[in-house]
Amino acid sequence: MADFTPEDILRERGRDAFRRLRNGIIPITLLIAALWLATGFYVVQPGEIGVVRRFGKEVRQTEPGLRYRLPFPVERADIVNMEVIRRTEIGFRTVGRRGGNYKQRVSEEALMLTGDENIVEAQVIVQYQIKNPSNYLFRVSNPDEVLLSTTEVALRSVVGNTSIDELLTVGREHVQFATREFLQRLLDNYETGLRINEVRLQVVDAPDQVKDAFHEVVRAREDRERLINQAQGYQEDIMPKARGKAQEMLREAEGYKEERILRAQGDANRFLALLAEYRKAEVVTRTRLHREAAERVLSRVKKVLVDPRATGSVSGLLPLSEFRLIEKQAP
Numbered sequence: 001m002a003d004f005t006p007e008d009i010l011r012e013r014g015r016d017a018f019r020r021l022r023n024g025i026i027p028i029t030l031l032i033a034a035l036w037l038a039t040g041f042y043v044v045q046p047g048e049i050g051v052v053r054r055f056g057k058e059v060r061q062t063e064p065g066l067r068y069r070l071p072f073p074v075e076r077a078d079i080v081n082m083e084v085i086r087r088t089e090i091g092f093r094t095v096g097r098r099g100g101n102y103k104q105r106v107s108e109e110a111l112m113l114t115g116d117e118n119i120v121e122a123q124v125i126v127q128y129q130i131k132n133p134s135n136y137l138f139r140v141s142n143p144d145e146v147l148l149s150t151t152e153v154a155l156r157s158v159v160g161n162t163s164i165d166e167l168l169t170v171g172r173e174h175v176q177f178a179t180r181e182f183l184q185r186l187l188d189n190y191e192t193g194l195r196i197n198e199v200r201l202q203v204v205d206a207p208d209q210v211k212d213a214f215h216e217v218v219r220a221r222e223d224r225e226r227l228i229n230q231a232q233g234y235q236e237d238i239m240p241k242a243r244g245k246a247q248e249m250l251r252e253a254e255g256y257k258e259e260r261i262l263r264a265q266g267d268a269n270r271f272l273a274l275l276a277e278y279r280k281a282e283v284v285t286r287t288r289l290h291r292e293a294a295e296r297v298l299s300r301v302k303k304v305l306v307d308p309r310a311t312g313s314v315s316g317l318l319p320l321s322e323f324r325l326i327e328k329q330a331p
Contacts, residue, residue, distance in 0.1 A: 036071050037071060039071045040068050040070055041067070041068050042068075042077050042079075043065070044062055044064045044065060045064060045081075046064045047081060047082055047083035048079050048080060048082065048083075049079075049080050050062035050063075050067055050077045050080075051077065051078045051079075051133050052069045052076070054070070054074060054075045055075075058134055058138065059075070061134075062077070078133075078137055080130055080136060080137065082129065082130055082133065083129070084129070085129055085197065086128055086129065086144075087126065087128070088126045088128070088144065088147055088148050088151065089123075089124070089125055089126075090110075090122075090123065090124040090125075090151050090152055091105070091106055091109045091110030091121070091122055091123035091124060091202075091203070092123045092202070093106060103123075105123075107121075109152055110122055110203075112155070112156045112160070113156075114162060114163060115159075115160055115161050115162050115163050116163045116165075118164040119206070120159065120167060120168075120205065120207075121205050122155060122159060122203065122204050123201070123202040123203040124151065124179070124199060124202065125198075125199075125200045126183070126196060126198070126199050126200075128147065128194050128196050129194070129195050129197060130193055130195070131195040132191075132193035133193065134193065135191045135192060136192065136193035136194065139190070139191040139192065140190060140191070143192045146187075146190060147187065147192065147194060150183060150190070151179075151199075153186065154182040154183040155179050157182060158178045158179045158182060162175060168204060168205075168218055169218070175201065175204075176199050176201055177199075180196050180198070183196055274289075
């Protein structure tokens with residue numbers, strides 16, 4: 001049996017320790033590597049998009065389902081919900097408290113100047129969605145804050161080109177549409193990746209200091225419009241009637257005209273026929289005309305026979321009309 005020096009013994013013990021350490025590290029290393037690789041799995045829910053970055057640079061987008069990316073820090077996945085409808089508020093903030101929510105006014109956002117140099121207080125709700133996840137994540141540092149400031153700019157621009165009368169009465173739809181279009185153009189220029197669904201005015205009113213006076217003016221304008229509409233309605237009602245009455249009178253006049261013309265023509269024809277008969281037999285025709293005229297005249301006159309021998313008494317009066325009536329009634 002060979003003799004071992006102390007150096008050989010120490011060297012052999014070192015080799016044994018290294019072999020034991022190596023046999024224990026490899027399984028642990030493999031386990032740690034497996035766990036590290038397992039952290040690359042992630043789930044994309046319906047309506048969401050996964051944006052995968054490799055060392056900070058976008059490399060792909062993933063659809064809903066169970067997906068895999070290289071574990072951190074090699075790759076990282078950001079999940080963006082594309083279907084949820086978000087909202088932001090301009091001119092006020094909804095504050096939740098026990099018993100319900102209430103609106104807290106933000107005057108520095110709400111007060112703005114109209115096109116005719118009047119001050120109004122406007123409150124707006126903007127509803128929006130994410131349409132481009134890459135732009136939303138990487139083009140601007142805080143898209144929601146950019147949307148808030150951009151909405152205020154767009155609203156002030158549109159209100160600044162609108163009169164207060166239009167803004168308080170019939171111009172709300174126009175202001176909402178113009179603000180949404182202007183806001184979308186600004187967001188597209190900034191590449192925020194946001195899509196505006198709706199801009200809805202909540203409150204458009206005068207400041208509290210002059211609110212009563214403004215409301216009086218608005219009520220006066222509404223009364224004026226109501227009276228104008230009533231007058232126009234009366235006009236629309238009376239004008240057709242007047243036109244109809246005028247046409248009726250014209251038709252009556254035309255009928256009367258035709259009647260008089262026909263009657264005159266008939267009289268003329270009768271006179272000419274009578275003239276022809278008169279020229280044939282003047283005496284006979286003259287006598288007949290005289291008797292016919294006398295008959296027409298005397299038939300409308302009450303006739304009484306007076307006895308010339310009767311004096312101072314009415315007993316000699318004999319009404320012929322009654323006499324003729326008695327004669328007609330006699331058998």
